[in-house]
Amino acid sequence: MKAPRFDYVRATTVAEACALLAEHGPDARLIAGGQSLLPAMNLRLASPSVVIDIGRISSLDGIDVRNNVLRIGALARHETVLRDATVALHVPLLTEALRHVAHPAIRARGTIGGNLAHADPASELPACMVALEAVVEAVSPRGVRRIMAEAFFTGLFQTALEADEMLTAVEIPLPSRPWFFQEIARRSGDYAIVGLAAVGTRLAFFSVDDRPVLRTRSAALELDPPSDLQATGAMRGHLAGVLRDRALLALGSEA
Numbered sequence: 310m311k312a313p314r315f316d317y318v319r320a321t322t323v324a325e326a327c328a329l330l331a332e333h334g335p336d337a338r339l340i341a342g343g344q345s346l347l348p349a350m351n352l353r354l355a356s357p358s359v360v361i362d363i364g365r366i367s368s369l370d371g372i373d374v375r376n377n378v379l380r381i382g383a384l385a386r387h388e389t390v391l392r393d394a395t396v397a398l399h400v401p402l403l404t405e406a407l408r409h410v411a412h413p414a415i416r417a418r419g420t421i422g423g424n425l426a427h428a429d430p431a432s433e434l435p436a437c438m439v440a441l442e443a444v445v446e447a448v449s450p451r452g453v454r455r456i457m458a459e460a461f462f463t464g465l466f467q468t469a470l471e472a473d474e475m476l477t478a479v480e481i482p483l484p485s486r487p488w489f490f491q492e493i494a495r496r497s498g499d500y501a502i503v504g505l506a507a508v509g510t511r512l513a514f515f516s517v518d519d520r521p522v523l524r525t526r527s528a529a530l531e532l533d534p535p536s537d538l539q540a541t542g543a544m545r546g547h548l549a550g551v552l553r554d555r556a557l558l559a560l561g562s563e564a
């Protein structure tokens with residue numbers, strides 16, 4: 310299928326993108342890598358009247374460490390972050406998790422900001438950000454807002470972003486603690502049936518609910534995962550327990 314008709318505008322600055330969002334209202338959608346939005350439009354699951362292209366705002370693709378914080382710009386591509394030596398040194402959990410995100414062609418276009426804003430409950434990165442106690446930076450005509458990752462993901466494909474707000478960066482506090490990442494998927498590159506990103510005592514499960522689910526190591530693993538064509542809820546619950554046991558074994562008393 311082809312996408313329904315839409316108007317296209319390209320923003321060259323964050324201020325311009327926010328102003329365009331404010332002008333066009335909830336019918337407008339930003340487009341970054343297009344790897345989730347375009348399939349959704351082609352399947353007619355999304356039909357924005359205006360698509361605002363932020364892909365060329367070059368100030369948003371940086372990766373740097375300052376004051377013990379790793380900052381990744383919203384437009385950093387998955388493949389760039391996966392290959393970045395600073396990320397691998399400071400937050401190897403992200404490097405490992407990104408190996409499981411889709412395939413090279415999709416990673417070459419998909420962006421960190423687009424992935425987090427899309428808020429797919431089966432996606433690796435939202436759970437990583439929750440485990441890492443990351444902070445999402447959002448900009449609107451009213452200014453800058455910082456939102457803890459734990460509060461950012463509010464439901465199935467839902468975030469705390471307002472209609473005229475744009476995600477501009479994610480910030481991860483350093484140093485990173487001992488970590489663990491594993492997912493169970495049918496094939497390499499598929500979305501996970503169940504996955505776990507753990508940092509220290511924080512265990513963030515994905516693909517078990519409508520958003521990442523945070524548990525501490527000491528808490529009982531009470532989950533109520535959904536059933537779908539990939540797995541029953543009971544199977545997901547069992548696999549989550551398997552991943553939790555592997556994480557506890559791998560992290561030992563380090564965490």
Ligand SMILES: Cc1cc2nc3c(=O)[nH]c(=O)nc-3n(C[C@H](O)[C@H](O)[C@H](O)COP(=O)(O)OP(=O)(O)OC[C@H]3O[C@@H](n4cnc5c(N)ncnc54)[C@H](O)[C@@H]3O)c2cc1C
Nearest residue numbers: 339341342343344345346411419420422423424426432476
């Ligand atoms: C075949 C296939 C397999 C995939 N497998 C996986 C997988 O295993 N794991 C995984 O995590 N992902 C997977 N993806 C999704 C991929 O990672 C996407 O790149 C990512 O989810 C969205 O990033 P994007 O830059 O392409 O966003 P876009 O498609 O451009 O946008 C996605 C949504 O985010 C909004 N948005 C984009 N940027 C911003 C911003 N800066 N601020 C606010 N809103 C914004 C858009 O308006 C849109 O609603 C897969 C995609 C495909 C096509």
